[in-house]
Structure formats: C-alpha cells, structure tokens
Amino acid sequence: MSTLHGDGWGAAVWESGHAIEKVNSVHRAIDDPTFFTVAAAPATAGIVHLRWATAGLPVCIENTHPFSSGDWSFAHNGSFPHHERLLDVLSADRRAALEGTTDSELYFQLILQETERLGDIVPGLRSAVSIIRATCGLGSLNCLLLTPGRLLAVQAVSTTPAPVQSLQRAAGDDGLPEGHDESYYHLRYTVRDGSFIVASTGVAVEGWTTQRDDTIIDVATEAGTAQVWSLDTGALRSTIAFAATAS
Numbered sequence: 001m002s003t004l005h006g007d008g009w010g011a012a013v014w015e016s017g018h019a020i021e022k023v024n025s026v027h028r029a030i031d032d033p034t035f036f037t038v039a040a041a042p043a044t045a046g047i048v049h050l051r052w053a054t055a056g057l058p059v060c061i062e063n064t065h066p067f068s069s070g071d072w073s074f075a076h077n078g079s080f081p082h083h084e085r086l087l088d089v090l091s092a093d094r095r096a097a098l099e100g101t102t103d104s105e106l107y108f109q110l111i112l113q114e115t116e117r118l119g120d121i122v123p124g125l126r127s128a129v130s131i132i133r134a135t136c137g138l139g140s141l142n143c144l145l146l147t148p149g150r151l152l153a154v155q156a157v158s159t160t161p162a163p164v165q166s167l168q169r170a171a172g173d174d175g176l177p178e179g180h181d182e183s184y185y186h187l188r189y190t191v192r193d194g195s196f197i198v199a200s201t202g203v204a205v206e207g208w209t210t211q212r213d214d215t216i217i218d219v220a221t222e223a224g225t226a227q228v229w230s231l232d233t234g235a236l237r238s239t240i241a242f243a244a245t246a247s
Helices: 033-040 083-088 092-096 103-118 121-135 164-174
Strands: 009-014 021-025 045-050 067-069 072-077 142-147 150-155 188-192 195-199 215-220 225-230 236-241
Touching (some): 009 033, 009 072, 009 142, 021 033, 045 072, 045 142, 067 103, 072 103, 083 103, 083 121, 103 121, 121 142, 121 150, 150 195
Antiparallel strands (some): 009 021, 009 045, 072 142, 142 150, 188 195, 215 225, 225 236
C-alpha cells in the first residue's frame, strides 16, 4: 500500500489508562522502521494512515495525518473541493489552531467546532458533513476519529466518483493494490479475535462488510460494542457486539 500511498504516514495509539500517543512521518511506511515498531505495539485502540497527498498540498509533517487536538485524533480518507471556504465558517480560535494547509485539517477543526456547539461527536460529525456539502460541494468525507475509550468511522461519499485514473497514473507500471477501483472510497469493517476493525480498500478485501454510505460507526472500546448511526437522520441503525466481555 505505501508504495502508492507514499507521502508519509501517521498513527494515533491508545492504551487503556494512558494518553493517546501520536507519531507522524513524511517517509513511506515501508521505508520507515518506526512504522513497524508502532504497528507491532500492543494497544486498546488506534488509527493508522498512509497518505496519498491531494495534488497541490505539500508533503510536510504539518500536513501528515492523523491530526490531533485535545483528546481527539483524526485521519481523513479522501478530499473535497473549495475547502478554503471553510475558513469563513471556522471561529477565530479554530483557524488559529490550524498547523497545515490541507482540506482534512479544516474538516477536523469543523468537526470539533460543531461537537463543542452540539455537545457530542455524533451530532458534531453530522453537522460538519452537512456544512461541507452545502458550502464546498460533494467529496469523500470518510474519516476516523479516536479519543480514549471511543473510535468513530465515517462513511460519507454520496455520488463522488473514485479517482481511478489518478490512481493509475500514480501507480504507473507497479500496478494498483487490490480495491483501488470504483470501490476505492468504500470503508469496510470486520470483527476479528474480539477486535472491531475498520479499513479502506486495499487492506479490507474478502470477509469484510461494506459500511453503508452516510453512516457513522461509533465504537465503545471498553464496552465492546459498535453503534451504527445514520448521518442523514441521526437514527440508530444497529448495534454490533464484538468483544467477549460485551453485554
């Protein structure tokens, strides 16, 4: 994966009873020994991001996912147009918190702003997605968020086409990893050995369930349950128990 998604990598890892630890690198994961150390470390929950930089957005540590603020870490899978319009939507404090130049970091700050306004991350996510679609247009707003005790996965693509031609140009003669086709923007999840795992195509292939579009999966890591919420209506669609200790 990182031979194509080679514009840096990052991880945010949480072990119960400790603060989240975050690592970012501008190197390809396959070339960076730190990646393998982080990937092998035991943890209660975590997110990993292999970056394929959006055209025009520099490869630098400030633009490398995951981003963090307070107890939250965030990684974005995709892009959306006219992201500079969000600068007028964000408060002065949220604009001041920006460190890089990506649409992804603007998305993250908007989520935090709306969560603070509405009182919880799920309505905050719903509001942020709605604002971006109304202000900037459609795009891939798939993302992962991690805070102690909680992991959220958002599938929000609508009719946004997969960037297959751009992927093919970037891959060249090396060819594309599996799943880098029209299903590229589809997150998938599985339960394995008492763990709930969400991944993008290229990692998630056979034996995984495709996450329904315009949904939020809200994983309570201590309880061992995952709730699936509708982005459109805010309704609870289902609950998945995945850990042996889950009630």
